[in-house]
Amino acid sequence: MCSFRSASAAVALLLATTVCAQPGEYPGIGRKATDKEVAAWDIDVRPDFKGLPKGSGSVTQGQALWEERCASCHGVFGESNEVFQPLVGGTTADDVKRGRAARLTDASFPGRTTLMKLSTVSTLWDYINRAMPWNAPKSLKTDEVYAVTAFLLNLGGVVPDDFVLSDATMAQAQRRLPNRAGTTMAHALWPGANSARTAPDVRARACQRDCVAEPKVASLLPDHARNAHGNLAEQNRAVGAQRGIDTARPADDDDGIARKLDSTTVAVKPAAGASSAWALAGKHGCTACHGLEGKLIGPGFRDVGRKHAARDDAVVYLQDKIRSGGAGAWGTMPMPPQNLPESDARTLAQWIAQGARQ
């Protein structure tokens, strides 16, 4: 616990003093952790199996446990139900021989399962031991962790049906892991034999001054299409990167999506002080489908202006098209007839014909 002392950095020293504080040294600030408390936290299992407790479990025992404690979320065969990522699948007997999951480099193969990616069996054991089942982590006994791990490995064709996984046989399983040779140091994140680095990369070289603004990539959901497929928030998991916004409610100003596009691409919605025609387009809801340049649902207004620039009757044509809608000029997507005063349609048609300047 006090090993931080050997580190020279001031921060590490500070940590060391805090961690090693004796009762009385800083009255009122905690106490020293007991050996038992430290042992309860110290459960990590390393690739060389340091930290692996003694115990064992068979594939058969694992199957019973799996069906009782794991299958509801991960599927009877680890293929997962609709919500969770599959744990098993995508590996072959050849991978077991070679130690490299071939499908990881096959762009046409859609999925990445746990067994495809896993390079150290200790990680699987450790993860199940500390985090699963999700609704009751750390509730499995050591032998039970060995058993379900054995079952998963068996499902993936890594170990035979009569296999008993134990602290003594973990290395055997490791030698047959389908992607055991799948790690690389070539990215030079860590120092090592086959790395260009001699020291870890611990210097943040992030820009501190006069930095280029990072571009924000965002997507736009036009108001009329917002809830077209039902509420997205209810169709996504509450964990992970993709949550889904609440499309049952209108977009509010601070969901930021449309506004962020404004600042990085051609304005999608008229800003305050925009030309009166562009503001009129906003008022009549045209901007749900039209920007100035480039396609949203319909063509950009400037593109429309350019396309019809040679027509003598451009204003009349556009005015009519705005009022009655139609399809075929820009693609198969139809424009619905627009219900707006004739005079506004004319103003918009003139503005578009003249190049839709803001």
Ligand code: HEC
């Ligand atoms: C209530 C649902 C649920 C149950 C029951 C459950 N899990 Fe999980 N499991 C999850 C979720 C969710 C994740 C992903 C967690 C995350 O991404 O943080 C996960 C992840 C895992 C992973 C890691 C997958 C990866 O590639 O990162 C393993 C291995 C795993 N579970 C094994 C088990 C085992 C073994 C059991 C039974 C003892 C079990 N799970 C029971 C929901 C569950």
Ligand code: HEC
């Ligand atoms: C629901 C989406 C939607 C809305 C709302 C909408 N448009 Fe369109 N608009 C389209 C589509 C799609 C096209 C392409 C139609 C085609 O290919 O013929 C289009 C085409 C046009 C064209 C070009 C016609 C041509 O023949 O080149 C103009 C001009 C136009 N829209 C103006 C407007 C104006 C002004 C409004 C608001 C009053 C408006 N649109 C509202 C979807 C929309």
